[in-house]
Amino acid sequence: MLSGLSLTSGAMLAAAEPMAGGGVLIVAVLLGLILLGAPLFVIIGGLTVACFVAFPEFAAAFDSLEGFTRNFNLIERMVELAEQPTMVAIPFFMIAGAIMSRGAIARRLVDFANAVFGWLPGGLALSTIAACMFFAAISGSSPVTVITIGAIMLPAMVAAGYKENLGVGLITSAGTLGIIIPPSIPMIIYAIFASSAGQSVNIEDLFIAGIGPGILIGLLLAGYCILKGRGVARERFSGSKVAQTFLDGIWSLSLPGFILGGIYLGLFNATEAAAISVVLALVIELLIHKSIKPDELPKILTESAVLMGSILIIICVAFGFSEFMAIKQIPSQIVGWLAEWELTPFTFVLLLNVLLLLVGCLMDIISAIILFVPLIAPIAGQLGFDPVHVGLIFIVNLEIGYLTPPLGLNLFVTTSYFNKSFGMVIRSVAPFLLILASSLMIVTYVPTISLGLGNLKADRDFWVPFPESRVLKPLDDGPAEDELLDDDLLLDPLEAQIDDDGASPTPKQGEDTIQDMMQDPEYRKLMQEMAADGEGDEEPEAEVEPEPEPEPEPAGAETIQDMMKDPEYRKLMREMQQAE
Amino acid sequence: MSDPKGSEAPSLAERLDRQVHAVEGGLVTGALLVMALTYFLTIVYREMRAETSAFDRLFLDLFFGFGTVQEAKDAPEVLARVKNVVTPLILGAFTFGMAILAVRTRERVDLEPGAEPPPVRWGRRLGLAAVSTAVAYGALKVIEVTPARVLCLVALLAMLGPAVVITWRRRALGGLAGAALGGGLMAWFFATKVEQAYLWSAELSSVLLMYVGFIGASMATRERRHIRVDFVRKNVPPRFLNLYNALGGLVTVLFIVFLLVLATQYLSSQMGHGSMLQATGLPEYAVSLPIALALVLMAVRFAGQALADLRGFLRGEVPAPTGPEIH
Numbered sequence: 001m002l003s004g005l006s007l008t009s010g011a012m013l014a015a016a017e018p019m020a021g022g023g024v025l026i027v028a029v030l031l032g033l034i035l036l037g038a039p040l041f042v043i044i045g046g047l048t049v050a051c052f053v054a055f056p057e058f059a060a061a062f063d064s065l066e067g068f069t070r071n072f073n074l075i076e077r078m079v080e081l082a083e084q085p086t087m088v089a090i091p092f093f094m095i096a097g098a099i100m101s102r103g104a105i106a107r108r109l110v111d112f113a114n115a116v117f118g119w120l121p122g123g124l125a126l127s128t129i130a131a132c133m134f135f136a137a138i139s140g141s142s143p144v145t146v147i148t149i150g151a152i153m154l155p156a157m158v159a160a161g162y163k164e165n166l167g168v169g170l171i172t173s174a175g176t177l178g179i180i181i182p183p184s185i186p187m188i189i190y191a192i193f194a195s196s197a198g199q200s201v202n203i204e205d206l207f208i209a210g211i212g213p214g215i216l217i218g219l220l221l222a223g224y225c226i227l228k229g230r231g232v233a234r235e236r237f238s239g240s241k242v243a244q245t246f247l248d249g250i251w252s253l254s255l256p257g258f259i260l261g262g263i264y265l266g267l268f269n270a271t272e273a274a275a276i277s278v279v280l281a282l283v284i285e286l287l288i289h290k291s292i293k294p295d296e297l298p299k300i301l302t303e304s305a306v307l308m309g310s311i312l313i314i315i316c317v318a319f320g321f322s323e324f325m326a327i328k329q330i331p332s333q334i335v336g337w338l339a340e341w342e343l344t345p346f347t348f349v350l351l352l353n354v355l356l357l358l359v360g361c362l363m364d365i366i367s368a369i370i371l372f373v374p375l376i377a378p379i380a381g382q383l384g385f386d387p388v389h390v391g392l393i394f395i396v397n398l399e400i401g402y403l404t405p406p407l408g409l410n411l412f413v414t415t416s417y418f419n420k421s422f423g424m425v426i427r428s429v430a431p432f433l434l435i436l437a438s439s440l441m442i443v444t445y446v447p448t449i450s451l452g453l454g455n456l457k458a459d460r461d462f463w464v465p466f467p468e469s470r471v472l473k474p475l476d477d478g479p480a481e482d483e484l485l486d487d488d489l490l491l492d493p494l495e496a497q498i499d500d501d502g503a504s505p506t507p508k509q510g511e512d513t514i515q516d517m518m519q520d521p522e523y524r525k526l527m528q529e530m531a532a533d534g535e536g537d538e539e540p541e542a543e544v545e546p547e548p549e550p551e552p553e554p555a556g557a558e559t560i561q562d563m564m565k566d567p568e569y570r571k572l573m574r575e576m577q578q579a580e
Numbered sequence: 581m582s583d584p585k586g587s588e589a590p591s592l593a594e595r596l597d598r599q600v601h602a603v604e605g606g607l608v609t610g611a612l613l614v615m616a617l618t619y620f621l622t623i624v625y626r627e628m629r630a631e632t633s634a635f636d637r638l639f640l641d642l643f644f645g646f647g648t649v650q651e652a653k654d655a656p657e658v659l660a661r662v663k664n665v666v667t668p669l670i671l672g673a674f675t676f677g678m679a680i681l682a683v684r685t686r687e688r689v690d691l692e693p694g695a696e697p698p699p700v701r702w703g704r705r706l707g708l709a710a711v712s713t714a715v716a717y718g719a720l721k722v723i724e725v726t727p728a729r730v731l732c733l734v735a736l737l738a739m740l741g742p743a744v745v746i747t748w749r750r751r752a753l754g755g756l757a758g759a760a761l762g763g764g765l766m767a768w769f770f771a772t773k774v775e776q777a778y779l780w781s782a783e784l785s786s787v788l789l790m791y792v793g794f795i796g797a798s799m800a801t802r803e804r805r806h807i808r809v810d811f812v813r814k815n816v817p818p819r820f821l822n823l824y825n826a827l828g829g830l831v832t833v834l835f836i837v838f839l840l841v842l843a844t845q846y847l848s849s850q851m852g853h854g855s856m857l858q859a860t861g862l863p864e865y866a867v868s869l870p871i872a873l874a875l876v877l878m879a880v881r882f883a884g885q886a887l888a889d890l891r892g893f894l895r896g897e898v899p900a901p902t903g904p905e906i907h
Binding site: 032033034035036037038039040041042043045046049065066069073074075076078079081082083084085087088091092095104247248250251254265266267268271272275276278279287288289290291294295297298301302304305306307308309310311312313314362363364366367406407 | 605606608609612613615616617619620623634635637638678681682684685686688689742743746755782785786787789790792793794795796797798799800803805806807808809810811812813824825827828831832835836838839841842843845846867868871
């Protein structure tokens with residue numbers, strides 16, 4: 001591949017102009033890798049390399065490895081991942097979920113849910129939903145919820161007289177609550193990528209925002225199950241049984257309470273909550289429930305590491321792709337293109353939902369978030385959408401993707417683990433898909449469902465209106481020069497993501513993102529001048545490039561990202577801002 | 581380096597790969613435990629040492645309506661009462677209550693479904709709960725007053741001990757080597773870089789995350805568990821599936837080798853700089869080292885798998901179907 005790049009270098013020496021047939025190259029690489037069944041990280045990585053080759057940022061860049069890394073330094077992006085404190089939350093939540101899933105927690109949750117809801121019409125189905133919701137809050141995974149709760153509840157529902165279709169459809173659908181009810185790993189990944197696209201999202205806010213839609217979907221599913229389960233025999237209500245099962249399951253039930261309560265009350269942030277959940281899960285399952293033994297831990301931890309590894313490497317290469325989109329201002333170009341359609345917030349989210357439903361049919365949820373969030377989040381921001389609300393729209397859409405053929409993961413899980421035909425599972429899920437689609441519409445057009453609880457916490461109005469009907473405008477109205485020295489400028493794109501102390505640095509709608517500012521010609525000129533001043537005599541002076549056609553930078557000159565990471569530069573920026 | 585599915589004895593390369601996999605398992609297990617432990621210790625240490633803990637602030641707001649600590653500072657007697665009486669009392673009572681329930685659960689955990697529980701011995705239950713509460717509080721105090729270096733070394737030994745026993749019993753020499761290697765490095769770090777407090781823990785966790793993530797990616801390669809878009813694969817005739825896998829593997833190897841060249845270049849430039857991470861005092865290249873190491877292993881493993889797939893195709897073998905990958 002490297003020699004291939006060297007061979008093409010001659011064509012690129014002239015100027016940093018798009019390669020002839022660059023679009024074809026990108027499509028060919030993408031399709032080729034997909035058709036060859038390459039792992040996802042290779043597909044995204046190959047796509048990124050193709051993009052940088054076809055549309056290089058700097059001229060004379062492909063005549064050497066050093067020149068290539070000037071355009072595309074993927075390893076540096078990978079290393080920057082270590083600067084993201086929130087990433088640590090992902091393996092922690094995975095471990096806690098894995099530990100709790102191994103234990104006897106599912107049986108305890110089911111017993112309690114049965115005691116509370118079993119006496120209602122459709123009681124066993126309601127218990128299934130409640131158990132799925134609680135289990136989801138512990139495991140954070142949809143397929144694991146389907147398997148664990150389904151293994152207990154599906155036979156019980158069928159034995160109690162529920163139609164098998166209802167049971168299969170319910171288990172498969174209610175399992176998807178795993179990614180909406182926090183903690184949710186897709187939410188963490190959304191926060192990271194939305195923030196890298198300049199729409200700063202606080203993970204704690206996103207977690208709290210997931211509670212409302214989770215409860216809404218649970219209630220809608222429950223309503224359907226009450227209608228369908230009216231004729232089935234049910235248990236008598238017993239207060240003592242409720243108390244008994246509550247006490248038996250208190251530690252299992254309290255874990256989501258500790259995590260969400262702690263975050264909501266501001267006792268700790270999401271990453272700390274994740275670490276605490278690992279310790280609590282170990283204490284509960286090793287010492288109290290005694291359902292796992294210490295010698296089982298290495299297997300659980302290794303399993304979590306493998307899962308983490310398969311996700312992390314995708315995130316790493318996707319940062320390169322996000323960087324390409326930021327450098328080339330792809331979101332602004334799309335906004336410019338969409339502006340011609342005179343999209344309003346209403347029509348935008350309608351199109352967004354259609355797009356994400358299609359994506360959900362064809363793509364794994366993590367991949368979909370990684371690829372589409374950097375593209376869509378800035379556009380949604382332009383239209384006045386809160387990035388947390390957009391996050392929930394993403395998650396609910398992709399939750400539905402777990403149930404839509406041909407690639408809905410939960411469909412395959414139910415088919416293989418419960419030994420049902422694929423067609424039967426799809427037919428069973430169909431009515432639940434309609435319910436989920438209705439809840440998607442509600443979550444989309446009633447932002448309060450997602451944002452209300454967080455607003456209450458922050459002493460703001462509970463009710464959040466749908467964004468005003470403003471028409472999408474192109475993003476290229478650069479900021480005034482005196483607006484450039486913002487706090488955010490002191491950070492590099494990845495650092496500007498999540499304020500782990502809980503203080504949300506979410507920019508107001510309409511503010512420019514860091515990437516936008518970084519693309520601003522005035523800003524870049526200023527940075528280059530500063531870099532040249534700071535280099536002294538040892539390094540060749542960076543040329544100030546006339547816009548709009550930048551000249552090639554001399555070897556040795558730093559990229560803007562390099563400069564922004566320079567401690568001297570940061571110090572200087574802080575001093576300048578304080579002086580202002 | 582795929583797992584042999586047939587009855588053939590594993591080759592030297594396969595046995596070596598298995599040992600490397602076990603070493604990786606030992607390393608990631610230790611790293612994850614250290615990450616969780618140090619993060620937890622940091623939270624406890626910070627809250628125990630804080631002038632006003634998160635719980636103090638919560639109760640100040642809840643019971644006395646002080647929205648900020650600054651407001652509470654204007655009423656020092658209230659602040660002192662919350663800090664010295666209200667918070668310890670509420671947390672103590674809560675822990676005691678939960679401990680009673682924990683003892684109750686432990687007593688009933690071995691009961692068969694529907695079996696009559698034994699008569700409640702309240703004295704024993706309350707006594708055990710009181711002891712548990714005291715132990716929990718004592719542990720928090722120990723974390724507060726013990727220097728981080730000592731506590732981390734003791735905790736590391738406490739984790740390594742059982743790990744050595746378990747791996748030794750199972751004759752899992754690779755795992756033992758991984759635990760010893762990881763444990764040794766961590767012991768060196770705690771002994772030489774850590775002093776009183778935990779300012780380094782977040783940075784250490786981030787560095788360890790790179791090791792966990794990239795070693796995990798390497799392990800995922802061996803287990804063929806990387807996420808794929810596989811709708812084409814599902815439609816490939818079984819006879820050609822091995823060839824298809826081999827081609828995909830070959831492309832993957834090329835891409836990984838490309839990344840490896842970039843990673844090596846980056847690593848050598850970082851080693852040349854000799855700069856250190858701020859909080860941990862570790863060399864900066866400690867962050868990029870696992871990337872290069874994992875890419876080497878991944879390249880070798882993907883190449884081995886591609887070769888095995890190609891051989892399988894030439895022999896006319898059909899690979900076993902795989903189930904859905906659960907995440």
